Amino acid sequence: MARNAEFGKRIRKLREERKKVDPQFSLRRFAETAGISATFLSKVETGEFDPPAPDKIKRMAELLGEDPDELLALAGRVDPELPEIIREQPKAMADFLRTARDASVSDEQIEAFTQMLRTMNKGKGR
Amino acid sequence: MLTVKFLSEGQIEKAAMQLMAGHVAKFGPVSPPVPVDEILECHLGLSFGIEDLREYGPDVLGATWLQTGRVAVDQSLDPSTFPDKEGRYRFTLAHELGHFELHAHQLRDNGQATLFTESNHPTIVCRSSAKREPIEWQADQFAAQLLMPREMVYTYWRELFGDRPYVAVDEIARLSERFGSTNRKAPTVSVARDMADHFAVSGQAMQIRLETLGLIRTKPAEPELF
Numbered sequence: 001m002a003r004n005a006e007f008g009k010r011i012r013k014l015r016e017e018r019k020k021v022d023p024q025f026s027l028r029r030f031a032e033t034a035g036i037s038a039t040f041l042s043k044v045e046t047g048e049f050d051p052p053a054p055d056k057i058k059r060m061a062e063l064l065g066e067d068p069d070e071l072l073a074l075a076g077r078v079d080p081e082l083p084e085i086i087r088e089q090p091k092a093m094a095d096f097l098r099t100a101r102d103a104s105v106s107d108e109q110i111e112a113f114t115q116m117l118r119t120m121n122k123g124k125g126r
Numbered sequence: 127m128l129t130v131k132f133l134s135e136g137q138i139e140k141a142a143m144q145l146m147a148g149h150v151a152k153f154g155p156v157s158p159p160v161p162v163d164e165i166l167e168c169h170l171g172l173s174f175g176i177e178d179l180r181e182y183g184p185d186v187l188g189a190t191w192l193q194t195g196r197v198a199v200d201q202s203l204d205p206s207t208f209p210d211k212e213g214r215y216r217f218t219l220a221h222e223l224g225h226f227e228l229h230a231h232q233l234r235d236n237g238q239a240t241l242f243t244e245s246n247h248p249t250i251v252c253r254s255s256a257k258r259e260p261i262e263w264q265a266d267q268f269a270a271q272l273l274m275p276r277e278m279v280y281t282y283w284r285e286l287f288g289d290r291p292y293v294a295v296d297e298i299a300r301l302s303e304r305f306g307s308t309n310r311k312a313p314t315v316s317v318a319r320d321m322a323d324h325f326a327v328s329g330q331a332m333q334i335r336l337e338t339l340g341l342i343r344t345k346p347a348e349p350e351l352f
Contacts (some may be wrong), residue, residue, distance in 0.1 A: 012173075016171075016173065019167050019168050020168055020171050021168075023153060023161065023164040023167075023168045023352065025168075025171075026163045026164050026167045026168060026174075027163065027167065027175070027176070028163050028205075028206065029163070031206065036249070037204060037206040037207050038176050038204050038205075038206045039176040039177075039201045039204040039207060041177040042174075042175040042177060043177070045175070046175060046177070121326050
């Protein structure tokens with residue numbers, strides 16, 4: 001059994017809801033578009049295998065119209081883009097993340113701060 | 127062994143074509159190869175998996191859970207890993223669909239569908255070696271009719287060869303001579319192999335269907351009676 005069967009259950013549920021109206025969500029077509037074998041997807045869904053690599057999970061999220069970070073979190077995986085982001089500004093970004101962790105900020109506070117940064121970003125674009 | 131009532135080929139064909147019509151009504155026209163995965167998953171909304179079915183026996187290719195609406199095909203047939211199994215994979219899926227369309231009601235009505243519900247064992251386990259049981263024969267007929275519908279086969283045959291059937295007696299004799307005749311099955315002739323690709327079935331399945339429809343003759347013509 002996989003260490004975490006919740007990811008597979010979630011994927012099967014999302015796929016089964018969608019397949020009844022759109023054939024691209026059948027097991028075989030969905031697996032093919034996500035870049036994995038049908039057997040592998042089937043076994044991930046039943047919890048026999050661990051979730052696939054992060055890039056495949058992101059592709060699945062895109063196909064299903066779901067939040068990639070949420071599915072990555074459910075799979076216990078980290079977006080491969082994140083280490084790259086830290087490497088771009090190693091000192092400042094590491095400091096920023098550690099400070100946030102040490103301050104024990106809540107998810108809501110992080111979300112509010114993210115929203116503020118987004119607004120600042122939009123302002124820059126004008 | 128599960129028992130089912132007798133069904134004629136005509137009754138089985140009608141059931142297969144009704145299923146196809148239901149799919150077409152929801153998802154639009156179908157051309158070969160018949161989208162058997164989608165009929166099972168999207169039209170009927172059954173749960174489908176490709177799994178290791180060896181726990182049910184060494185030669186199990188497909189399994190059906192009637193009560194929970196679930197079908198599984200053995201992983202040895204996954205065409206994304208074994209492309210040459212495409213025909214077998216599709217035939218097995220269509221065969222399991224046959225159990226749902228032809229047998230689910232009967233087995234529910236007489237209580238046979240709930241025999242294994244508690245142990246989570248499949249209601250019907252399909253082995254490559256059990257083709258002679260009536261329930262399995264009927265499901266095979268259903269699969270052939272669904273994957274190679276009469277009208278689609280005739281239409282494609284006409285495009286390729288016109289209106290004449292092919293008398294394959296000489297070709298079969300040549301093939302048997304070259305490859306030996308130890309195999310009980312007749313060798314697959316080239317027209318069946320060509321058409322098999324179009325319908326994404328095995329050459330053997332295509333040949334049997336073409337013989338049934340009178341498009342390939344594998345035996346010399348009967349002498350005139352009068």
